[in-house]
Amino acid sequence: MAPEVTSATQPSPARQRRFASVARQDARLTPERARSHNRALVLQELYRPGNLSRADLARAVGLTRVTISDLVADLIEEGLVVELGQRADSRPGKPATLLDINRSGFSIVALDLSYDSLFRGVVTDLDGVVLVRDQLSVPGVTGDAAVDAVAQLLARLADRAPAAILGVGVGSPGIVDQGGTVLSAPNLGWSDLPLQTILAERSGLPVTVANDANAAALAERTFGGVQDDSILVRVGRGVGSGLIVGGTLVQGAHSAAGELGHVVVGTDGGELCACGKVGCLETWLAIPRLQSRLEGVADDAARAVALAAAGERLGIALAPVVGALNLAEVVLSGPLDTLDGTLLAATADTIRARTMADSHGGPTVRMTTLGRDIVVLGAAVMVLTGQLGVS
Numbered sequence: 324m325a326p327e328v329t330s331a332t333q334p335s336p337a338r339q340r341r342f343a344s345v346a347r348q349d350a351r352l353t354p355e356r357a358r359s360h361n362r363a364l365v366l367q368e369l370y371r372p373g374n375l376s377r378a379d380l381a382r383a384v385g386l387t388r389v390t391i392s393d394l395v396a397d398l399i400e401e402g403l404v405v406e407l408g409q410r411a412d413s414r415p416g417k418p419a420t421l422l423d424i425n426r427s428g429f430s431i432v433a434l435d436l437s438y439d440s441l442f443r444g445v446v447t448d449l450d451g452v453v454l455v456r457d458q459l460s461v462p463g464v465t466g467d468a469a470v471d472a473v474a475q476l477l478a479r480l481a482d483r484a485p486a487a488i489l490g491v492g493v494g495s496p497g498i499v500d501q502g503g504t505v506l507s508a509p510n511l512g513w514s515d516l517p518l519q520t521i522l523a524e525r526s527g528l529p530v531t532v533a534n535d536a537n538a539a540a541l542a543e544r545t546f547g548g549v550q551d552d553s554i555l556v557r558v559g560r561g562v563g564s565g566l567i568v569g570g571t572l573v574q575g576a577h578s579a580a581g582e583l584g585h586v587v588v589g590t591d592g593g594e595l596c597a598c599g600k601v602g603c604l605e606t607w608l609a610i611p612r613l614q615s616r617l618e619g620v621a622d623d624a625a626r627a628v629a630l631a632a633a634g635e636r637l638g639i640a641l642a643p644v645v646g647a648l649n650l651a652e653v654v655l656s657g658p659l660d661t662l663d664g665t666l667l668a669a670t671a672d673t674i675r676a677r678t679m680a681d682s683h684g685g686p687t688v689r690m691t692t693l694g695r696d697i698v699v700l701g702a703a704v705m706v707l708t709g710q711l712g713v714s
Contacts, residue, residue: 358394361386363712365394369404369424370449370713376410376419395422402428402487403711426450430484432477432491432528433702436511437535439560439611442472444480445699449707451546453696455483465512473518474525481526490529490710491522492702494538496561500578503532509597510560531705536581537572538701539656539691540565544572545704545714547693550651554644555691556583556637557698558657562605568648584609588636607636610658617661627665634666638673645686646678656691663690 364384369375375383381391398404405425409418426449434444440462446455459476461469473493481488495518497508503519505511519532536557543549544567551570557563564581566573573580584605585598593602594612606612613633620626641653653674655662671688678685691697708714 359712361390362394362398365391365398366403366424366711367713369422370707370711374407374421374423376421378419380422424449428486429489430454430486431489431703431706432480432484433699433706434473434476434480434491434493435535435538435698435702436473436493436495437557437559437698442476443695443699444476445696446480446484447700447703448486449489451700451703453699454485455480457483465510469511469513470516470518470521474522477522477526481528488528490531490706491526492538492699492705493518493522493530493532494535494698494702495532496535496559496563498577498579498582499532499534499537501574503530505532506578529706529710531702531709533702533705534563534565534578534581535559535698536563536656537565537574538705539693539697540567540572540581540701541704541708541714542693542697542701543567543654543691544570546700547654547691547697549654550687552648552650553652553654553686554581554641554650555654555656556641558608558655558662559610562608562637566644566648583640586640588639604636604640607633610661613661630661630665631669634669635673637666638670638677641670642674642677645674650686653686653688654691655689656693656697659690659694 365380368380368383377388377391377395381388395404399406403425404422407421407423410421411418429449431447431449432444433447434442436442440460442459442461444457445453447453457476457480459472461472464472477491495505495508496510497513498506500506503517505513505516505518507514519530523530536555539557540555543555549555549567551567553567555565557565562584564583566581585596585600585603587600587602588604588607589602594606595601596603596606616629617626620629644650645653655667667688667690674688675685693700704714
């Protein structure tokens with residue numbers, strides 16, 4: 324049964340809060356856009372180390388002290404920057420006043436729609452610290468009912484946010500274009516669905532929607548310390564990946580970069596995939612399929628064989644990507660008890676056997692350290708980037 328949608332999906336006065344805006348990316352260069360760019364430079368500089376003076380900022384971003392003072396004054400007025408007090412300084416003259424991002428002054432709502440029968444969401448502060456958790460059971464829910472369920476979860480979280488909401492980030496399965504339209508998400512029954520627009524209209528908040536694996540890759544880039552040339556493989560109800568090259572997330576010609584799930588791995592047949600092909604990576608690795616296969620094994624040895632076979636197929640799919648792009652790191656995200664150990668080792672062995680391992684022995688292959696929050700943390704990064712220009 325589809326979850327009931329109440330009036331809570333409509334914006335309430337408590338959620339009509341001010342949020343920072345940024346210039347459109349396609350806008351021509353104007354004084355306003357230049358100022359927005361300079362704001363982003365200041366916020367980015369403060370976001371990482373914090374505790375900088377106006378003079379520190381001027382030196383770091385290459386702007387005049389007058390320009391920095393004007394920008395900081397505006398940011399303080401908007402509540403985005405706070406003064407921390409004076410720096411203890413032995414040098415003569417008036418001690419400098421230290422500044423920082425107002426890290427607890429705004430909240431971010433982040434949603435993960437990638438689980439098989441569950442939508443998960445959190446509220447974080449600007450540092451990605453999770454303050455509130457909520458989830459909605461959605462077994463078998465698809466189409467418009469799934470959209471209503473997302474809106475309901477968003478509304479519940481927004482009403483529990485402890486501070487002004489900067490924005491909403493959503494990690495969705497399937498192919499998602501840069502405007503937040505879900506081009507294809509078969510498991511949710513979505514096709515050409517303008518999810519970003521729908522949620523923004525229902526909530527009255529700025530919303531960013533992206534592919535869940537891409538969101539996970541952004542989380543690894545910001546919070547997990549992944550290298551500049553890497554791939555994050557997200558394993559759940561399906562299989563997808565986020566590809567980072569030169570420190571930048573790769574979207575692809577049709578917003579489908581990293582869609583590995585329906586790559587056929589091998590020429591020896593296999594199970595029929597939902598897409599109609601035989602032997603797609605998802606038939607080997609998607610968690611519902613893999614768990615079903617493991618339930619039919621008799622002992623630990625047979626279980627290890629099944630896991631190794633799945634890891635080998637993943638390695639077969641990844642080896643050409645790793646070799647062509649000379650990737651330094653492969654990160655897996657999904658159920659730790661299934662992916663870590665035998666499957667992970669088989670993936671690493673297959674990649675190294677099928678590529679030209681350099682003097683460093685090929686790419687690092689590891690599990691993510693961000694656990695189940697990887698997609699929601701990536702969704703929070705999307706909001707930080709979209710609304711403040713920081714990551």
